Amino acid sequence: MELKYVVIIANGGKSQAPAIAKEINDYLALHGIVTQVYITKDCEENIPLSIRTDLVVSVGGDGTVLYCARLVQNLGIPILAVNLGTFGYITEIGCHEWKSVFEDIFGDRERLSRRLMLRVSVIRKGLKVYQATGLNEAVVSSAGISKVVKLDLSINNTFAGTFRSDGLIIATPTGSTGYSLAAGGPIIDSEMSALIITPICPFTLSNRPLVLGSSEMITINVVEGQRTELMLTVDGQQTFDLEEGDDVIVEKSRSRILLVASNVRNYTEIIRAKLNWTGELHA
Ligand SMILES: NC(=O)c1ccc[n+]([C@@H]2O[C@H](COP(=O)([O-])OP(=O)(O)OC[C@H]3O[C@@H](n4cnc5c(N)ncnc54)[C@H](O)[C@@H]3O)[C@@H](O)[C@H]2O)c1
Ligand SMILES: Nc1ncnc2c1ncn2[C@@H]1O[C@H](COP(=O)(O)OP(=O)(O)OP(=O)(O)O)[C@@H](O)[C@H]1O
Incomplete structure (x- = not known):
């Protein structure tokens, strides 16, 4: 170089x-x-x-x-x-x-180690109201502690289930050793092209971490009737307040991060x- x-x-x-x-x-x-x-x-x-x-x-x-x-x-x-x-x-x-x-x-x-980044957008009433990128993860969770949130998950527009938990983490391979790992997610090779969906303290114990090829589009819908405020946190550093009805869309970013x-x-x-x-x- x-x-x-x-x-x-x-x-x-x-x-x-x-x-x-x-x-x-x-x-x-x-x-x-x-x-x-x-x-x-x-x-x-x-x-x-x-x-x-x-x-x-x-x-x-x-x-x-x-x-x-x-x-x-x-x-x-x-x-x-x-x-x-x-x-x-x-x-x-x-x-x-x-x-x-x-x-x-x-x-x-x-x-140079080539690392995937994720791109996250929030769609509210048909309009994109927020966009961010992250190297570790996007987290949809309760804004406070000890409150269960209810989230609908879709993968490539196919409904994958309803999750009642403290939240959902969508992590990159780099982020697999961060928050996702602490929530029970797998460690995956840092240079893989994949995204991990890890529930945080799921209410239903059959909910398990899921590793997807990163070409997938992951949609988390904040269903109506929540008992708490919700927020989106990207890389622990960027936050956005969510509303009922919002769709949080997570996809792989086109660009890679090059780490020496x-x-x-x-x-x-x-x-x-x-x-x-x-x-x-x-x-
Ligand atoms: N329970 C947890 O382990 C937990 C909770 C919240 C956030 N985090 C992580 O913290 C990150 C933000 O980091 P920060 O330094 O700005 O906040 P911070 O100063 O609160 O540090 C959090 C810790 O996470 C570690 N960390 C960050 N990225 C990591 C990765 N990819 N693999 C392993 N460990 C990692 C850091 O070294 C630090 O010890 C988030 O992206 C999230 O992954 C972890
Ligand atoms: N460029 C920056 N300038 C100032 N603060 C930053 C910057 N980047 C991140 N931070 C904040 O500084 C805090 C700690 O930063 P950093 O992660 O670099 O140190 P650390 O927590 O001691 O290290 P580690 O995360 O490896 O344990 C984090 O809360 C982070 O949000």
Whole structure:
């Protein structure tokens, strides 16, 4: 990958982020690369990225990568994610490993992981009233806790059933290790082209997670007569208040997110380490 112009986006909520961003900035300047650094205060900030950007460096945790993914969608700009967060599933590159990843980039030895994003729209009385994209998942749920919601699910316009639960998660392969996993969903290979439907605490125990080929169109209808307010949450960062009668439509996005992969550990090693698959009692 040829690097001429790199944008560094550091999560201002992390105390070490400005210093690491400066270190990366100085290192790239020594290599004659033009850079621009943004220290962001929240994930609402809109950074207008130029199409001549060759790479975005995300300095933060998984949440910062989710934010950067929204900024680069449709632009085909790869993300190099340096982990300053806690777990680091999506942020594979540790804060002491980024130099060796740049060396690989300079030597054309980098590997890009291609990740599916989902596109979600809300249709109200025939009109599209909201649209968003996400790298992890879209969640339709009660706006409060401990209230059952009733949702009708259709797959490619075929009615698939009524779900009474705390909500439904539609996750991408990247999101399979996030909220969906905590709700009992499967882990699927991060580069697959699939969507997972995972009910959150289903009232009917026969409701199970479902993995679909991502060419499917998933529709969640907010049926009339709910006992609580409902909301849509995308990647834990974008929210929208739903009304009875709304259709939430989830499809795969046309564009893929390109993540620069770690050169010291692969996906299997990340899962093994993070999920503590040691076979020991404390695992
Ligand atoms: N019960 C849960 O596990 C739960 C509940 C709500 C949201 N989440 C996840 O949090 C994400 C938002 O992340 P954030 O950092 O902005 O919020 P946050 O700061 O609240 O972090 C939530 C945690 O989820 C982890 N996470 C995020 N994406 C992940 C992924 N793809 N695989 C494994 N772990 C992942 C993060 O590392 C962090 O530890 C949501 O997209 C959702 O997947 C998880
Ligand atoms: N660019 C950003 N600037 C500021 N805040 C952000 C940005 N992107 C995400 N956030 C918010 O910052 C919070 C934490 O961010 P982040 O996920 O990067 O760190 P973390 O939670 O410590 O790491 P991890 O998610 O890996 O555990 C999240 O609530 C997220 O919504």
